[in-house]
Amino acid sequence: MSNTRLPGGSIPNEVGADKRLLSTSKPPDARMQHLIDEVNKHGFVIIRDAFDASTVAAAKAEALRLTNDPETAGPAGQAGRNNFEGHKTQRMYSLVNKSRIFDAFALHEDVLTLNDHFLDAGYLLNSFQSINILPGETAQTLHYDHGFATLERPHRPLGSGVMIALDDYTATNGATVIVPDSHNWDSNRIPTMEDTVPVIMPAGSIIYFLSTLWHGGGANTSDKPRLALTAQYCQPWIRPMENMILAVDWEKLDELPERLVGMLGYKVGSPFIGFVDGHSPRAAVQRLLAKWKGKAESKL
Ligand SMILES: O=C(O)CCC(=O)C(=O)O
Numbered sequence: 001m002s003n004t005r006l007p008g009g010s011i012p013n014e015v016g017a018d019k020r021l022l023s024t025s026k027p028p029d030a031r032m033q034h035l036i037d038e039v040n041k042h043g044f045v046i047i048r049d050a051f052d053a054s055t056v057a058a059a060k061a062e063a064l065r066l067t068n069d070p071e072t073a074g075p076a077g078q079a080g081r082n083n084f085e086g087h088k089t090q091r092m093y094s095l096v097n098k099s100r101i102f103d104a105f106a107l108h109e110d111v112l113t114l115n116d117h118f119l120d121a122g123y124l125l126n127s128f129q130s131i132n133i134l135p136g137e138t139a140q141t142l143h144y145d146h147g148f149a150t151l152e153r154p155h156r157p158l159g160s161g162v163m164i165a166l167d168d169y170t171a172t173n174g175a176t177v178i179v180p181d182s183h184n185w186d187s188n189r190i191p192t193m194e195d196t197v198p199v200i201m202p203a204g205s206i207i208y209f210l211s212t213l214w215h216g217g218g219a220n221t222s223d224k225p226r227l228a229l230t231a232q233y234c235q236p237w238i239r240p241m242e243n244m245i246l247a248v249d250w251e252k253l254d255e256l257p258e259r260l261v262g263m264l265g266y267k268v269g270s271p272f273i274g275f276v277d278g279h280s281p282r283a284a285v286q287r288l289l290a291k292w293k294g295k296a297e298s299k300l
Contacts, residue, residue: 043183133174174220
């Protein structure tokens with residue numbers, strides 16, 4: 001690879017390729033080693049009280065404010081559009097585009113250290129959402145987060161995920177349910193609800209799990225909502241080598257064959273990959289171009 005000069009340095013410097021062969025990372029301390037061992041053994045670990053009460057309260061207020069604003073709620077903000085999103089679940093996508101309050105929740109030090117262990121250097125944020133499971137919601141279909149990848153299990157995780165409780169997780173309020181040890185199951189083994197256990201943990205806690213672990217949102221049989229944030233991370237190589245979304249000027253998309261536009265990443269992949277705030281990326285580009293055109297015209 002050529003050592004292309006960029007304002008921020010060379011590409012090899014940027015990706016750390018120059019250091020990759022030198023073992024510079026510190027060994028994990030005893031506490032982190034315990035968390036790593038738990039994930040290796042069971043596919044998940046719970047980090048209790050990772051965020052303090054005032055940080056949680058601020059995130060909760062912000063998530064509810066954005067959910068109640070039609071400008072920011074997105075297409076599933078008031079209610080999901082299918083069983084997976086949950087017809088009695090309020091799901092808000094693209095949190096990074098909506099508020100700076102959530103940033104710290106995608107960057108918890110323990111989670112990043114676990115990712116450093118389980119994923120390759122340069123891993124990416126794969127999704128970041130709020131999920132508010134309302135009373136009366138039924139259990140979500142059990143799944144693992146990269147179920148869309150047609151690879152025989154078991155295999156290395158393609159990613160990891162966290163659920164961060166903004167309400168206490170109880171046995172009845174829709175707490176995430178997990179299937180312990182299922183990260184190592186083969187492709188023929190599909191869990192039932194009898195295999196699951198609810199993740200009971202206080203608000204401010206995190207469950208970290210590998211993208212190979214079977215889990216789902218629980219049924220909410222209580223009379224209170226269950227609000228959580230979820231961040232998923234993926235291996236750095238789960239994307240095209242050329243960043244096609246930025247490599248082709250957006251104004252040129254209309255000139256390209258539609259099939260090619262889809263292959264650049266503007267078409268939502270099956271079952272639901274590559275969307276923007278719950279919509280097609282093509283619609284997002286049209287919205288942004290119209291917004292900027294409107295701004296440019298208003299300056300005239
Ligand atoms: O809300 C939850 O507890 C889990 C949600 C989930 O796993 C998902 O939507 O992928």
